[in-house]
Amino acid sequence: xxxxxxxxxxxxxxxxxxxxxxxxxxxxxxxxxxxxxxxxxxxxxxxxxxxxxxxxxxxxxxxxxxxxxxxxxxxxxxxxxxxxxxxxxxxxxxxxxxxxxxxxxxxxxxxxxxxxxxxxxxxxxxxxxxxxxxxxxxxxxxxxxxxxxx
Amino acid sequence: xxxxxxxxxxxxxxxxxxxxxxxxxxxxxxxxxxxxxxxxxxxxxxxxxxxxxxxxxxxxxxxxxxxxxxxxxxxxxxxxxxxxxxxxxxxxxxxxxxxxxxxxxxxxxxxxxxxxxxxxxxxxxxxxxxxxxxxxxxxxxxxxxxxxxx
DNA sequence: CGACTTGACCGTACCAGATTCGGAAGGCAG
DNA sequence: CTGCCTTCCGAATCTGGTACGGTCAAGTCG
Numbered sequence: 001x002x003x004x005x006x007x008x009x010x011x012x013x014x015x016x017x018x019x020x021x022x023x024x025x026x027x028x029x030x031x032x033x034x035x036x037x038x039x040x041x042x043x044x045x046x047x048x049x050x051x052x053x054x055x056x057x058x059x060x061x062x063x064x065x066x067x068x069x070x071x072x073x074x075x076x077x078x079x080x081x082x083x084x085x086x087x088x089x090x091x092x093x094x095x096x097x098x099x100x101x102x103x104x105x106x107x108x109x110x111x112x113x114x115x116x117x118x119x120x121x122x123x124x125x126x127x128x129x130x131x132x133x134x135x136x137x138x139x140x141x142x143x144x145x146x147x148x149x150x
Numbered sequence: 151x152x153x154x155x156x157x158x159x160x161x162x163x164x165x166x167x168x169x170x171x172x173x174x175x176x177x178x179x180x181x182x183x184x185x186x187x188x189x190x191x192x193x194x195x196x197x198x199x200x201x202x203x204x205x206x207x208x209x210x211x212x213x214x215x216x217x218x219x220x221x222x223x224x225x226x227x228x229x230x231x232x233x234x235x236x237x238x239x240x241x242x243x244x245x246x247x248x249x250x251x252x253x254x255x256x257x258x259x260x261x262x263x264x265x266x267x268x269x270x271x272x273x274x275x276x277x278x279x280x281x282x283x284x285x286x287x288x289x290x291x292x293x294x295x296x297x298x299x300x
Numbered sequence: 301c302g303a304c305t306t307g308a309c310c311g312t313a314c315c316a317g318a319t320t321c322g323g324a325a326g327g328c329a330g
Numbered sequence: 331c332t333g334c335c336t337t338c339c340g341a342a343t344c345t346g347g348t349a350c351g352g353t354c355a356a357g358t359c360g
Contacts, residue, residue, distance in 0.1 A: 002210065005152070010205055015203040017167065027344055034309050042353075047209040051167040052202060052294060054163060055160055059197040060152065060297045065245070066255065069284075082290040089296035095215070095286040104217065104284060108295060134219075136245040140232040144202065147210045147256060148237035170317060181339050188320070188337095 002047065005030070007147045009038055010048065014144045052109050062090075062108035064115050065139065069101035070122060071130035076102045084125045088119050101132065152197065155180070157297045160190055160198065164294045167201050212240075212258035214265050215289065219251035220272060221280035226252045234275045240268050251282065 005028045012019070012027055025035035042048045057063070070076070077096050085094045085105060093106040105122070109115045112135075119131055155178045162169070162177055175185035183295075192198045207213070220226070227246050235244045235255060243256040255272070259265045271282055 007210075010203070010210070013203040015200075017203050021348095022346080031310050033348085034310075037308080040348095045209070046206055049204040049206055050165075051287070052165070052204050053160070053163040053167050054199040054202050055164065055295050055297065056196055056199055057295045058161065059195070060157075060295060062162070062295055063300070065359085066249075069239070077288065086291060089298045092295060093292045094290035095305095096288045096290065097217075098287055101284075103290075104286070126267045134251075135248045137248055138227065138246045140244035140246065140253075141236060142243045145205050145207045145210060145212055145242060147205065148239045149211075171319095172317075180337095182317085183319085183321095183340075184338055190319095 004149075006038060006042060006047075007149065009035065010042065013039070013048070014147070057108055061110045064109045064112055064130045065136040066107050066109075066115055067134040067136070068105050068107060068119065068122060069097075069132040069134070070100040070103040070105065070125075070128050071100070071132070072127040073129045074127040076127050081125065081127065088118070088121060090114070101130075102127075154299075156188060156192060157299065159185065160192065160297045161167075163189070164297070165200070174250050192283075207258055211260045214259045215286040216257050216259075216265055217284040218255050218257060218269065218272060218286070219282040220253040220275075220278050221250070221282070222252040222277040223279045224277040231275065231277065231283070233248055238265070238268070238271060250289065251280075252277075 008028050009024060012024055020032070021036045021039070022032040023084070024039070025032045028035065030038075039048070081103070082094065085091055085103075090107050090109050091105050092108055093104075095104045096102065097104045107115070107118055109118055115133075115135075119133065122128055122131055158178050159174060162174055163239055170182070171186045171189070172182040174189070175182045178185065180188075189198070207215070231253070232244065235241055235253075240257050240259050241255050242258055243254075245254045246252065247254045257265070257268055261269055265283070265285075269283065272278060
């Protein structure tokens with residue numbers, strides 16, 4: 001489905017998606033045209049979803065990072081819950097989880113006061129009965145999905 | 151530091167970093183040249199860290215997503231801990247956290263068996279005395295940092 | 301065995317679009 | 331008022347994306 005050359009191409013693009021196809025091709029001993037064709041197919045197949053930019057959260061006023069576990073008294077796996085969460089821009093990820101809590105959300109706010117206000121909003125969502133907040137003191141790293149074969 | 155035009159430009163680039171500067175400029179009523187100049191400065195200032203591609207984790211054999219809380223009997227905020235974690239490709243994020251646990255890591259593996267093997271490796275890291283694993287059943291969404299002003 | 305199909309590759313040529321540049325128009329301090 | 335700084339535009343240049351035609355190797359079927 002995905003050979004070694006594809007993996008190298010994807011990995012290089014993760015590091016820098018602005019490099020010319022000629023450089024990309026040189027890294028895998030292919031011509032620019034062939035490298036281009038492979039990348040085109042990777043996009044077509046959905047392996048590469050999109051090309052985007054990586055933004056420094058601190059530079060856009062998002063200094064506080066926290067994970068919040070939401071407890072509930074009802075099933076929260078429906079679209080209404082997703083939409084309610086998606087409507088809050090501070091929420092970066094939302095997942096349904098196994099275990100005592102129901103949902104895990106990753107949030108970024110400007111200040112801890114904003115985090116408090118956000119928790120209030122989370123409580124207001126239908127079904128939410130409790131929150132447990134894990135505040136990040138320092139991030140070791142955040143990086144793209146590894147494409148290494150294991 | 152970052153005006154409304156910059157925010158729109160960054161937001162557009164997050165959605166699609168391949169669009170021509172002319173289109174980018176049209177979105178904010180600027181010429182292609184001016185849009186280009188603003189984006190160049192955003193990169194220079196580090197607001198935009200890099201241009202990258204968004205890869206479908208399932209397409210590269212990373213179907214299982216989990217968060218693992220690491221407990222410890224020693225301070226884990228040093229470089230040795232970071233390096234030990236960074237050496238494991240399945241780990242996508244690692245943060246030092248406040249609360250009962252010490253470190254939170256986000257991991258992606260191919261199977262739950264691989265997740266189990268990964269937990270074994272985490273236990274082997276100096277200082278780690280316990281792990282608590284939160285397995286994701288379904289992801290509502292994962293999206294880039296919002297650049298909205300609040 | 302030989303004709304046909306398929307898929308991946310290469311090299312070339314064209315042209316869209318990135319990048320650079322000079323100059324104009326505002327804003328502001330002295 | 332004058333000089334300085336920032337931001338913008340439009341034009342010119344040139345890099346690099348994209349399309350195309352042709353070669354080669356591997357597989358398929360009569």
